[in-house]
Amino acid sequence: MAYQTVILGIESSCDDTSAAVIADGVKLSNITASQAVHEQYGGVVPELASRAHQKHILPVIDIALKDAGITLSDITAIGYTRGPGLMGSLLVGGSFANGLGLGLGIPLIEVNHMQAHVQAHFIQEKDATQEVPTFPFLCLTVSGGHTQILKVSSHDSFEVLGETQDDAAGEAFDKAAKLMGLPYPGGPHIDRLANEGNPSFDLPTSNMPGLTFSFSGLKTAFLYLIQDGLKENPNFIEDNKADLAASVQAAILKMLLAKLKRASKETGIKSIAIAGGVSANKGLRSALQETAQKFNWKLFIPSFEYCTDNAAMIGISAFYKYQSGDFTGEYIPPSARLKV
Numbered sequence: 001m002a003y004q005t006v007i008l009g010i011e012s013s014c015d016d017t018s019a020a021v022i023a024d025g026v027k028l029s030n031i032t033a034s035q036a037v038h039e040q041y042g043g044v045v046p047e048l049a050s051r052a053h054q055k056h057i058l059p060v061i062d063i064a065l066k067d068a069g070i071t072l073s074d075i076t077a078i079g080y081t082r083g084p085g086l087m088g089s090l091l092v093g094g095s096f097a098n099g100l101g102l103g104l105g106i107p108l109i110e111v112n113h114m115q116a117h118v119q120a121h122f123i124q125e126k127d128a129t130q131e132v133p134t135f136p137f138l139c140l141t142v143s144g145g146h147t148q149i150l151k152v153s154s155h156d157s158f159e160v161l162g163e164t165q166d167d168a169a170g171e172a173f174d175k176a177a178k179l180m181g182l183p184y185p186g187g188p189h190i191d192r193l194a195n196e197g198n199p200s201f202d203l204p205t206s207n208m209p210g211l212t213f214s215f216s217g218l219k220t221a222f223l224y225l226i227q228d229g230l231k232e233n234p235n236f237i238e239d240n241k242a243d244l245a246a247s248v249q250a251a252i253l254k255m256l257l258a259k260l261k262r263a264s265k266e267t268g269i270k271s272i273a274i275a276g277g278v279s280a281n282k283g284l285r286s287a288l289q290e291t292a293q294k295f296n297w298k299l300f301i302p303s304f305e306y307c308t309d310n311a312a313m314i315g316i317s318a319f320y321k322y323q324s325g326d327f328t329g330e331y332i333p334p335s336a337r338l339k340v
C-alpha cells in the first residue's frame with residue numbers, strides 16, 4: 001500500500017457510533033451509525049446509548065475498513081475519543097480500541113472530542129485539496145454539550161477564550177424545540193422551521209461580560225412566551241411554529257455572533273472557523289458569511305459531514321498527534337469531563 005500512516009478513528013462519546021480511516025491526512029472512509037432509540041425519550045438515555053454502541057461498533061468498523069479498501073493489517077495506529085462525553089458510551093469505543101490495538105500490536109492515541117471538532121477543518125478529501133485554516137485562528141465550537149471560543153495556535157495548542165456559564169448553544173436549540181413539542185434533537189427542526197418564518201417575537205439576548213455566553217435567560221423567556229400564548233390561543237404553537245423557531249434561532253445566533261466579533265476584535269485574529277453540531281445550522285452559516293464579508297474575515301465552515309459527531313475528526317486528530325510523536329501509545333481510560 002502506498003500510504004505511510006493509516007489511522008483508524010473511533011468515536012463513541014454520545015449517541016453516534018462512528019469509525020473512519022484517515023491515510024496520510026486523507027479521509028478514505030467515515031461511517032456513522034446514529035441511534036434513533038433516544039427520540040421517544042426526548043434526549044439521550046446513557047444506558048441505551050452504550051448498549052447501542054456495543055451493537056454498532058463492530059459492523060461500523062468493518063464497513064469503514066471495507067469502504068477504505070484496507071484490512072486490519074494496514075492500520076498504523078488507532079485514535080479513539082477519550083472524552084468529554086458520556087462515560088458508558090466512551091468506555092465502549094475506548095475498550096474496543098484497546099482490545100484491537102493490543103491484538104494488532106499497534107499504538108493507541110487518545111483524542112479530545114472538542115479539539116477533534118476543530119481539527120475536522122484539516123481533513124483532506126481524496127480527490128480535492130481543501131483549504132485549511134492558518135494558525136492562529138479562532139474557532140467557535142458549538143455543540144450539544146459545549147459553547148466555546150477557542151484560540152487555536154497549532155494542532156496541539158487550544159486556548160479557551162470564552163465559554164458558556166450555563167446551557168450550550170445546541171442545548172438551547174434542543175430545549176426550545178422541546179417546548180414546541182418537536183422531536184429530539186430539536187436543533188435541525190428549528191433550523192428548518194426558522195427558514196420558513198420571521199423572527200417576529202421579541203426574545204432577550206443576554207449581555208454577559210467579556211466572552212462569556214449564557215442561554216438560560218432565553219430558555220426561560222421562551223417558556224413564558226409559549227405559556228402566555230397558549231393561554232390566549234390553544235393552537236398558539238401550531239399557528240406560530242415557523243415564527244417561534246425563527247425568533248429563538250435569531251436570538252441564539254445574535255449572542256453567538258456578538259461574542260465572536262468581540263473575540264476577533266480583541267485578538268486581532270480574522271481567521272475564523274466554526275465547529276460542532278450547531279455549525280450545521282443554515283442560519284448561522286449565512287449570518288457568518290455576511291459578517292465575514294463585513295469584517296474581512298477568512299471564514300472556515302465545515303462540510304455537513306463533519307459538523308455533527310464523526311470519527312474522521314478523531315482520525316485526523318490522531319494523525320497529527322502521531323506525526324508529532326505526541327502520544328503515549330497506550331490505553332488511557334475515558335474521562336467524561338475532559339477539558340480542551
Ligand code: KG4
Binds near residue numbers: 144
Ligand atoms: O457536536 P454534536 O453532534 O454532538 C455533541 O458533541 O454534542 O452536536 C449535537 C447538537 C445538538 O444539540 C443538535 O440539536 C445540534 O447540535 N444541531 C443543530 C443543527 N444540527 C445539529 N442545531 C441547530 N441547527 C442545526 N441544523
Ligand code: ZN
Binds near residue numbers: 113143276277308309
Ligand atoms: Zn460533538
